[in-house]
Amino acid sequence: MLTFLAPVGSVIALLFAVYLTQQVRKAEEGTEKMQQISQAVRRGANAYLKRQYTGVAIFFAVMFVVLFIMAGCGFLTYFVPFAFVTGGFFSGLSGFIGMRIATSANARTANAAGKSLNAGLRVAFSAGGVMGFVVVGLGLLDISFWFFFLKWFYANPANLGLSANVSAAALESAQVQAITSAMLTFGMGASSMALFARVGGGIFTKAADVGADLVGKVEVGIPEDDPRNPAVIADNVGDNVGDVAGMGADLYESYVGSIISTAALAVAAGYGFKGVFIPMAMAAIGILASIIGSFFVHTEEGASQKNLLTALRRGTWISAVIIAVTAFPLIWFGLGSDHIGLYAAILSGLVAGILIGIFTEYFTSDTYNPLKKLAESSQTGAATIIINGMSLGMKSTAAPVVIVGISILVSYFASGGAQAYDNGLYGIGLSAVGMLSTLGITLATDAYGPVADNAGGIAEMAGLDASVRERTDALDSLGNTTAATGKGFAIGSAALTALALIASYISEVKVRDPHFAFNLNITSPAVLVGLFVGAALPFMFAALTMAAVGKSAQSIVLEVRRQFREIKGLLEGKAEPDYETCVDLCTRAAQKQMIAPALMAVIVPIVVGLLLGVNGVCGMLAGATASGFTLAVMMANAGGAWDNAKKYIEAGNYGGKGSDCHKAAVVGDTVGDPFKDTSGPSINILIKLLSMVSIVFSGLIMSFHLL
Amino acid sequence: MLTFLAPVGSVIALLFAVYLTQQVRKAEEGTEKMQQISQAVRRGANAYLKRQYTGVAIFFAVMFVVLFIMAGCGFLTYFVPFAFVTGGFFSGLSGFIGMRIATSANARTANAAGKSLNAGLRVAFSAGGVMGFVVVGLGLLDISFWFFFLKWFYANPANLGLSANVSAAALESAQVQAITSAMLTFGMGASSMALFARVGGGIFTKAADVGADLVGKVEVGIPEDDPRNPAVIADNVGDNVGDVAGMGADLYESYVGSIISTAALAVAAGYGFKGVFIPMAMAAIGILASIIGSFFVHTEEGASQKNLLTALRRGTWISAVIIAVTAFPLIWFGLGSDHIGLYAAILSGLVAGILIGIFTEYFTSDTYNPLKKLAESSQTGAATIIINGMSLGMKSTAAPVVIVGISILVSYFASGGAQAYDNGLYGIGLSAVGMLSTLGITLATDAYGPVADNAGGIAEMAGLDASVRERTDALDSLGNTTAATGKGFAIGSAALTALALIASYISEVKVRDPHFAFNLNITSPAVLVGLFVGAALPFMFAALTMAAVGKSAQSIVLEVRRQFREIKGLLEGKAEPDYETCVDLCTRAAQKQMIAPALMAVIVPIVVGLLLGVNGVCGMLAGATASGFTLAVMMANAGGAWDNAKKYIEAGNYGGKGSDCHKAAVVGDTVGDPFKDTSGPSINILIKLLSMVSIVFSGLIMSFHLL
Secondary structure: OHHHHHHHHHHHHHHHHHHHHHHHHHOOOOOHHHHHHHHHHHHHHHHHHHHHHHHHHHHHHHHHHHHHHHHHOOOOOOHHHHHHHHHHHHHHHHHHHHHHHHHHHHHHHHHHHHHOHHHHHHHHHHHHHHHHHHHHHHHHHHHHHHHHHHHHHOOOHHHHOOOOOOOHHHHHHHHHHHHHHHHHHHHHHHHHHHHHHHHHHHHHHHHHHHHHHHHHHHHHOOOOOOOOOOOHHHHHHHHHHHHHHHHHHHHHHHHHHHHHHHHHOOOOOOOHHHHHHHHHHHHHHHHHHHHHHHOOOOOOOOOOHHHHHHHHHHHHHHHHHHHHHHHHHHHHHHOOHHHOHHHHHHHHHHHHHHHHHHHHHHHHOOOOHHHHHHHHHHHHOHHHHHHHHHHHHHHOOHHHHHHHHHHHHHHHHHOOOOOOHHHHHHHHHHHHHHHHOOHHHHHHHHHHHHHHHHHHHHHHHOOOOHHHHHHHHHHHHHHHHHHHHHHHHHHHHHHHHHHHHHHHHHHHHHHHOOOOOOOOEOOOHHHHHHHHHHHHHHHHHHHHHHHHHHHHHHHHHHHHHHHHHHOOOOOOOOOOOOHHHHHHHHHHHHHHHOHHHHHHHHHHHHHHHHHHHHHHHHHHHHHHHHHHHHHHHHHHHHHHHHHHHHHHHHOOHHHOOOOHHHHHHHHHHHHHHHHHHHHHHHHHHHHHHHHHHHHHOHHHHHHOOOO | OHHHHHHHHHHHHHHHHHHHHHHHHHOOOOOHHHHHHHHHHHHHHHHHHHHHHHHHHHHHHHHHHHHHHHHHOOOOOOHHHHHHHHHHHHHHHHHHHHHHHHHHHHHHHHHHHHHOHHHHHHHHHHHHHHHHHHHHHHHHHHHHHHHHHHHHHOOOHHHHOOOOOOOHHHHHHHHHHHHHHHHHHHHHHHHHHHHHHHHHHHHHHHHHHHHHHHHHHHHHOOOOOOOOOOOHHHHHHHHHHHHHHHHHHHHHHHHHHHHHHHHOOOOOOOOHHHHHHHHHHHHHHHHHHHHHHHOOOOOOOOOOHHHHHHHHHHHHHHHHHHHHHHHHHHHHHHHOHHHOHHHHHHHHHHHHHHHHHHHHHHHHOOOOHHHHHHHHHHHHOHHHHHHHHHHHHHHOOHHHHHHHHHHHHHHHHHOOOOOOHHHHHHHHHHHHHHHHOOHHHHHHHHHHHHHHHHHHHHHHHOOOOHHHHHHHHHHHHHHHHHHHHHHHHHHHHHHHHHHHHHHHHHHHHHHHOOOOOOOOEOOOHHHHHHHHHHHHHHHHHHHHHHHHHHHHHHHHHHHHHHHHHHOOOOOOOOOOOOHHHHHHHHHHHHHHHOHHHHHHHHHHHHHHHHHHHHHHHHHHHHHHHHHHHHHHHHHHHHHHHHHHHHHHHHOOHHHOOOOHHHHHHHHHHHHHHHHHHHHHHHHHHHHHHHHHHHHHOHHHHHHOOOO
16 A cells, blocks of 8 residues: 555645646736736746757756766666656656746736735645645656556566576565666756756846846836836746746755655665655655645735734644654554654654744744844945845854754664664655655745745736735745745755765665775765865855856846937836847856856766765765755855845835835845855755766766776 | 974074064154054054953963863863963964064054155065064974973873883883873964954954945045044054954964874874974974075065065065975985875975965956956946855865865875875875975065055055055055965965864874774764764854954944044044044954854864764864865955955056945955955864864763763
8 A cells, every 4th residue: 555655646746736727727817918918927938948948958868878878888777867867857847837837827816916915825825836736746756657667677587687586585675776776867867957947047037136126226226027127027037937947846856856865775774665665655645734734825814924924834834743643654554663763753854844944934034133133234234234144144054954963863863773874874864755745835835935926026017006016025025934944945855865865875886896895984085085075066066156147147237228228218118128138138148057057066076986986975975965055054044034134124124115225235135146046045956966976977986986 | 403493493483583573673663643643553452452362361261270170080181271371372472473563564664665665565574574483483482392391291101101111112102192182282272362363353353444444435435544534543453453463373373283283193103203393393494494585575666566476476485495395305314215205295285385375366366367357247236246256255165175185185195194094194284284384484475464554554644645555555455365375375274284183183082092983984973963063163153253243343333423423524634533432342342252253163062072972073073174164265265356356446447446336346345354354264263273172172072972
């Protein structure tokens, strides 16, 4: 029965996504003007994704050939290139579907918000839900497909290179090993796609946002989303390709990564097939719990920020409680009471995720002191708000690090790590699965933000009543906090998953050569140098992605300035700006600039492996995970805080809109944009992709290496 | 003969410092007005140091008692508390002397610059030289003193708890172990003092600088160092207490730390007393080479930036060549031709230091592309220059990490690490000594910067001819590049020294319990959690120090604004501002704000040890070293680049002073101030102090720990 939970759960998730899509479609799109704007956004987003997927297809084709050749040389099995491509395909598909529904929900949300806050919330949240359930549904479907296909294939001992009269236990162990090993490549495909989507989408959205704000708000002094701003459509397209499609691909990767990396540890931990089913079943339970939870998200008119947040939270917390209750019988009956410690591992992950969310909110929401003080520092100008925001972001790293640290120790020791090292690692992997089990609903609360943001833009551009904009603003500003929380989940689970992947890497090496002489002592020179290089990688990666945003934004700024200068009557509203050029400029910039960081993630682990060998790679992976975790949290929270500080001032504090404080806060927000939406969230993909590349190329590295 | 090189070298260094002091004193102080200003700066600096040393004395008194009690409990010997205090005393003394000479050289430099560029350079460089040679002289003197004292004391086997008829080899081994172990505490004292001096001085100088700039330059629109600015004296005091006294204490710590951490590895590497002499002798050779090199620093009138840099470089490079030549016979005759591989270790450190300097210059000097592009990005405003500066800083981490990585591998393997692990570690330590061997002269080229900066301030305030200010500006702007180079040295050597200290920690544990069951595998949970916590520590530390600057600067801004508002006729130059209040405000703010970061550095390693045990501490140290190294380089280079981008614009590019580009660049510079002068350089002290605290408290941790 355990076996079929996953495919059944995935189908239910997809059906629920279809149901939510119908809910969204039922709502009306509003006036003709609104429909026109919505169509323009949709067109831009489609054009972007088309171009992106074309570019990415080339990368996948090249990698397919490389992996195929490597399979030919005996370093890999022939499933690997195919698994790699399907992983990428489904990750991209998740983003695409999410984007489709988001672009069709934006005008509908604006229209519904014209009726009531709750109506607006329901449409936006349903659209977010489509995304959430498509991600978990497709993820689990793909995992199930490959699992059952490979299980069928390897049912024949000959396909494993074993004789027909091998013992049942040995056969199972070899089967699970072969299956999970192939599935890790599937994860590498998903991670590669996610990296492109996050980085490319992140560059697009932030270049457009920064470009629109810098000229429109700061220089010309027109409001946000003003239809006279030539970059306004590009900005709204950006929300969809970055914050929706990018995030979808990203969390698809996190979800799938946590499940398969845990499954991959099942052999070493001695759980066999059951050890593979458990994370898959956990995911299925999480889907059902998320569906139930999502029915509890609603609010009444005139709800305050706090009420709205409570409405969203209610759904997540109810789901979490359901998971906490049902995970117990799952472990008890699934693996037996001896292994009930694994329940503590799941619980530690679940609780850690929630705690990280709470601390994230503490540092980024205007109901608490850190954000108020940050806003206050705008009084002494842009420089002090930048200094204090950086400081806030850095300070906010302590809690997640300690929480994840405790979660590692609890899940390790509760799972019997003290007696058997590999069981402890399996527990760590399972805690990541526990943390992400609520993904269906947390992603819904996260993805609803950009939909509301877009709706606000449409309300502004279509000239709707001010009360509509107020309602969409209420929905949107909450989105910053839920987005920061979502990023906390993503990076927290990434740290745990990365550890499971490092362990998988070591098992992979052991499978290839059971007598391999590891020297993973942290003071051995290869490990140390690897550690140094690894710790610097997230910085390099962030440097490349930030520079990409900087460069792209600069080109948009120049274009917007040009339009204001050359198109007569634009500022007076007598002439139409040329939206298309801005969208096209962003698309081309994003395509070009995403190449370097993505290639870095794939090439560096191979180069480090060739130079420093397996031990050096382990050092690099640990270093990148430790420093990347901290850097990603810092960037996400500093960015979120700057954005909310600006919103806090716009709400009328320290002089409100147009004041000097506001100008300073806009600078902070602009710096924060690439922090929170480009570089920060990409780092969590990076640290997993490094491990997956290392795993896939381990055969090559073991044959050729300097140290 | 080897034995006496160190004390003789130290005395020569101090005598040379006396000679240079006389050179400085010979120069005239200029007009009465200049003398008055110089006195005001001196008074402020003295007042600050007096208050700082009083505060620090309390910390040292408490630590003395704690260490004394721990000695009473048998965790330490009774030398430890005394060694701790002397280390702190000499570190503070180095800073104090440097500050004294710098404050007496500022007016003299301004006056000499009135004659010629070369005359100004000679005075400023001589003052910097006093600092450089006092630091190396006192450092080596203190090490020599303790070494000979402890050697005399432990000549009696009974004092080591050994019987009288112990074998000579065993006696030597026990002696060296006991001596170097006590000397490490001396390093902990120096590091603690350095941390206070760097952090406190850094907060003072940047709070004053930011405060003066934000109101004076940005809001009121008066030039830098304008006597009407109430914070102008505080700003000049800051150069002396932060960039001189703070840096002196910092590099004293680096210098001493590298020597004693290498010496502490002598036993495990089997070199005995000779292994202790070698780093000390290397330091002595470096002193002589630096003295010779310093005579080559001179230039002619009308020299370009590039010529001036060449003049300064010439001295360093000649010193480096002398060291490279003489280190060969030192190893050959000192340890024998079998160990000539250690020469490669020294050389790798020396070369690595120079290469780091070159890359630092590439990223921070306006003769190269990165800086030009950064300045160009000011065209699109403050936000883009911040984004691009962060990106530049992050990108600049790759080269130092790779260089240090290669240096680790070369020195490890050349020293025979492949055959005997401990010999390799000794080699890594020696490479740090090699890197810092030119410290006498590199510190002189570094410390001359703030003297020139102060001279410029005095020239401005005393109303000297514009040509004088031009010359001091030429000297000063070079100071940013030499300062960034100096920071590169400090952090590069810190990474190597920290590794030697981690190794010393492990040996210390082994001495206490030869059967201690280490589990330093990088994937074991205690090590991993330690690694995560360690990687986050530099971020937390930077958060605290940056917030400290932010808070202090805010109070200065408000005070300066108050004075401009309340003192009638101030802006018209008819009334005098109240300089004293600003100095006092900075002093109090720095005192208060330096406590939290300093305590963090001492308390966290003890807490981590109590919770995660020895293995967790090793993980923490490695994590802090890896992430701290990268973060420190990033902050130092981003800060240096912003400062120079501003200067580049002030030189007439992109509209020059007062343009919008300039305003954007000032925001960048202001953000960069705490990056490069407070948080960044303190991190290199932090990562060593963490190790030293761990070593001193190892006995306690081994008795009480959770994991």
